[in-house]
Amino acid sequence: MSTYExxxxxxxxxxxxxxxxxxxxxxxxNTEGTPPMAWMIAFAxxxxxxxxxxxxxxxxxxxxxxxxxxxxxxxxAWDITNFVWWIGIGHAGTLISAVLLLxxxxxxxxxxxxxxAMTIFAVICAGLFPIFHMGRVWMAFFIFPYPNTRGxxxxxxxxPLLWDVFAIxxxxxxxxxxxxxxxxxxxxxxxxxxxxxxxxxxxNILSFGWVGTAKQWQRFESLSLVLAGLSTxxxxxxxxxxxxxxxxxxxxxxxxTIFPPYFxxxxxxxxxxxVQTLMLITRKIFNLQNYITTAxxxxxxxxxxxxxxxxxxxxxxxxxxAWYSGYLYEQYAFYNRALGPYKWAYISMMTCNVISPQVxxxxxxxxxxxxxxxxSIFVNIGMxxxxxxxxxxxxxxxxxxxxxxxxxxxxxxxGLYVGTIGIFFTLFLLFARTFPVIAIAEVKSIFSxxxxxxxxxxxxxQDFSDVHSHSHDSGHGAHxxxxxxxxxxxx
Amino acid sequence: xxxxxVENNKFIVGLYDxxxxxxKAIKHIRSKGIEIHDALSPFPVHGIDPILGLKDTRxxxxxxxxxxxxxxxxxxxxxxxxxxxxxxxxxxxxxxxxPAYIPVTxxxxxxxxSVGMVTTYLIRNKLWPGRVPRIFDKRTTDNLFAxxxxxxxxxxxxxxxxxxxxxxxxxxxxxxxxxxxSDEPLN
Numbered sequence: 001m002s003t004y005e006x007x008x009x010x011x012x013x014x015x016x017x018x019x020x021x022x023x024x025x026x027x028x029x030n031t032e033g034t035p036p037m038a039w040m041i042a043f044a045x046x047x048x049x050x051x052x053x054x055x056x057x058x059x060x061x062x063x064x065x066x067x068x069x070x071x072x073x074x075x076x077a078w079d080i081t082n083f084v085w086w087i088g089i090g091h092a093g094t095l096i097s098a099v100l101l102l103x104x105x106x107x108x109x110x111x112x113x114x115x116x117a118m119t120i121f122a123v124i125c126a127g128l129f130p131i132f133h134m135g136r137v138w139m140a141f142f143i144f145p146y147p148n149t150r151g152x153x154x155x156x157x158x159x160p161l162l163w164d165v166f167a168i169x170x171x172x173x174x175x176x177x178x179x180x181x182x183x184x185x186x187x188x189x190x191x192x193x194x195x196x197x198x199x200x201x202x203x204n205i206l207s208f209g210w211v212g213t214a215k216q217w218q219r220f221e222s223l224s225l226v227l228a229g230l231s232t233x234x235x236x237x238x239x240x241x242x243x244x245x246x247x248x249x250x251x252x253x254x255x256x257t258i259f260p261p262y263f264x265x266x267x268x269x270x271x272x273x274x275v276q277t278l279m280l281i282t283r284k285i286f287n288l289q290n291y292i293t294t295a296x297x298x299x300x301x302x303x304x305x306x307x308x309x310x311x312x313x314x315x316x317x318x319x320x321x322a323w324y325s326g327y328l329y330e331q332y333a334f335y336n337r338a339l340g341p342y343k344w345a346y347i348s349m350m351t352c353n354v355i356s357p358q359v360x361x362x363x364x365x366x367x368x369x370x371x372x373x374x375x376s377i378f379v380n381i382g383m384x385x386x387x388x389x390x391x392x393x394x395x396x397x398x399x400x401x402x403x404x405x406x407x408x409x410x411x412x413x414x415g416l417y418v419g420t421i422g423i424f425f426t427l428f429l430l431f432a433r434t435f436p437v438i439a440i441a442e443v444k445s446i447f448s449x450x451x452x453x454x455x456x457x458x459x460x461x462q463d464f465s466d467v468h469s470h471s472h473d474s475g476h477g478a479h480x481x482x483x484x485x486x487x488x489x490x491x
Numbered sequence: 492x493x494x495x496x497v498e499n500n501k502f503i504v505g506l507y508d509x510x511x512x513x514x515k516a517i518k519h520i521r522s523k524g525i526e527i528h529d530a531l532s533p534f535p536v537h538g539i540d541p542i543l544g545l546k547d548t549r550x551x552x553x554x555x556x557x558x559x560x561x562x563x564x565x566x567x568x569x570x571x572x573x574x575x576x577x578x579x580x581x582x583x584x585x586x587x588x589x590p591a592y593i594p595v596t597x598x599x600x601x602x603x604x605s606v607g608m609v610t611t612y613l614i615r616n617k618l619w620p621g622r623v624p625r626i627f628d629k630r631t632t633d634n635l636f637a638x639x640x641x642x643x644x645x646x647x648x649x650x651x652x653x654x655x656x657x658x659x660x661x662x663x664x665x666x667x668x669x670x671x672x673s674d675e676p677l678n
C-alpha cells in the first residue's frame with residue numbers, strides 16, 4: 001500500500017493535472033524530437049571544451065609531465081586537486097540514491113537518476129588525473145595485482161594509493177550497476193512508446209527486455225535495497241581512503257586524524273552543490289519544474305548548509321589542534337596555510353565554503369532559484385580551493401627551506417581542468433537527451449502519496465475515509481474485504 | 492502465480508488504472524479460486540507480493556554469500572602475496588599486517604557482492620541485452636496495471652468466468668492476447 005503522507009507536507013510532484021501517463025510524457029519527451037536550442041548551444045560549448053581537454057591529455061603524454069607546473073617541491077598540485085574535487089562531487093550521487101533510500105526520503109526520486117549519472121561522469125573525470133600523472137599511461141594496468149613475468153613482483157598492499165585503486169574502481173563499478181539496474185524499467189517505458197522500429201530496437205536492447213512482472217519488481221526492490229546498503233559504507237570508505245592518501249603521510253598539514261570525516265563531509269558538500277547546479281540547468285532546459293520542485297532545491301540546500309558547517313568546524317578544528325599541539329612545525333604549517341603566500345586561496349576557500357552557505361539558514365534564500373544556483377557555483381569553487389590549499393600549501397614550504405618554492409600552473413594544467421569540465425558536461429548533456437533524466441518508475445511510485453493531485457484528494461474529508469481503509473488493507477484482510485465489495489459495487 | 496511446464500501462448504489481460512484497484516482485484520480474483528498468471532505494473536506496487544502469493548526473493552541471501560566470497564578472496568590473495576610469494580619489509584611492519592589490508596578487503600567484499608547480485612538478478616529475471624520480451628500491453632510500462640491469465644487449456648466456461656470476475660473488479664479493459672511461437676512481440 002502506498003504509505004499515507006500528511007497533506008501538510010509539501011507535494012513533491014507538482015501540477016494540477018498530473019497522472020501516470022503525464023509523468024511518462026513529461027520525462028520521456030526530452031528524449032524525443034529535436035533537442036531544444038539551449039541544449040544544442042550547451043552541447044557545442046561542452047564538446048569543444050572536452051576536445052581541448054583531450055588535446056591537453058595528448059600533449060601531456062607526448063611531451064611528458066614536465067609540461068605541467070609541478071616542481072621538485074610541489075610534486076602534486078592541480079592533478080590531485082582535480083582528482084579529489086571530482087571524486088568528491090561524485091559522492092553526492094551515491095548519497096542521494098543510497099543513503100536517502102535507506103532513510104526513505106521521497107524527494108530523492110526526483111533527482112537520483114541525474115545525480116547517479118553525475119557520479120559516474122565525475123568518477124571518469126577524476127580517474128583521468130592519477131592515470132595521466134603516471135606519465136606512461138599505457139602502463140597504467142601495473143597498478144593492479146596480477147601475476148607477471150617480472151619475478152614475483154606485486155603491488156604494495158600497505159599503501160593508501162593502492163587502496164585508492166581498489167576503492168575508486170569498486171566505486172565506479174557499483175555506481176554503474178546501481179544506476180543501470182534502475183534504468184532498465186525506464187528504458188522499457190521509452191521502448192513501449194517508441195514510434196520507429198529502430199528506436200524500439202535500441203531501447204529494447206538498453207532495457208534488457210524488461211516487462212515489469214511482479215517477480216521482476218520484487219527482485220528489483222531487493223536488489224536496490226541491498227545495493228543501497230552496500231553503497232552507503234562504500235561511499236564513506238572511498239573518500240576516507242582518498243583522505244588517507246594524505247593523512248598517512250608525514251607531511252605537516254596532511255598528517256591529521258580529522259581528515260576522513262572532514263573529507264567525507266566536504267565531498268557531500270561539493271557534490272550536492274554540483275547536483276544543485278545540474279538540476280537547476282536541467283529543469284530549466286527540459287521544463288521539469290513539476291518534478292524537480294522548490295521543495296527539492298530546499299532539501300538540497302539544507303544538506304549544503306549542514307555539510308558546509310561541518311566543513312567549517314573542521315577548518316577551525318585544524319587550526320586549534322595545530323595551536324594546541326605546541327609543536328612549532330605543525331603550527332607553522334597552518335600559520336603558513338592561512339597567512340602565507342597562498343593566503344588568497346585560503347581566503348577564497350573560507351569565504352566560499354564557510355561563510356557563503358550560511359545564508360541558507362534563511363528559508364527565502366533556500367527556496368530561491370537564483371541564489372541556489374549562485375551559491376552552488378560558489379561552493380564548487382570553494383571546494384576546489386580547499387583541495388588546492390590542503391595540497392599545495394602543505395608542500396610548497398617543505399622540510400628544507402632551500403627548496404621552498406611557489407607553484408604556478410601552466411596552460412596545460414588549466415586546459416586539463418577545464419577539459420574535464422567539458423568532458424563531464426558533454427557526457428551529462430548526452431545522458432540528459434537520450435536517457436530518462438528522472439527515474440520515471442520511482443517518481444510514479446511516490447505519486448499516490450506525494451503528488452499535488454493525490455494530496456488534494458486526501459484533504460477532502462469524503463475521500464479520506466477511503467484512504468484510511470486502504471492503509472489497513474494488508475493488516476485486516478477480512479475487514480478490508482467488506483470494503484472491497486462495497487467499492488466494487490460503487491464502480 | 493506458477494511457472495507452467497509448457498509455455499502458455501493465450502492470455503486474458505485485465506487492465507487497471509490504479510495500484511489500489513489492482514491490489515483489490517488480485518484479492519477478489521484469488522478468493523474466487525482463479526489462478527493469476529502474472530501481474531504487470533509500471534512501478535513496484537507495495538504489498539503486492541503476499542496478496543499475489545509470491546515467495547520472498549532469496550537475492551539478498553545470494554548477495555551475502557557473494558560478499559563472503561569477496562572477503563575470503565581478498566584476504567587469501569593478499570596473504571599469499573605479502574606473506575609467502577613476495578615478503579618485503581614495508582615501514583618496519585610485519586609481512587602480514589592485517590589493519591592495512593582492511594580497506595582492500597572491504598572494497599572487494601562490496602565489489603563481489605554487487606557484481607554477483609546484479610548477475611544473479613539478471614539471470615533470474617531473464618534480462619539480457621537484445622532479449623525480446625512478450626509484451627502483453629504496451630501501456631503497462633506507462634500508466635496501466637495488468638493481470639494476465641493463461642487460457643490455453645481453459646474451457647469457454649472458465650474463460651467466461653475469468654472475464655466476468657475481472658468485470659466485477661472494475662477492470663478498465665479485458666483483452667485477449669495470443670502469442671505465436673514465431674511471434675515478433677516488439678510490434
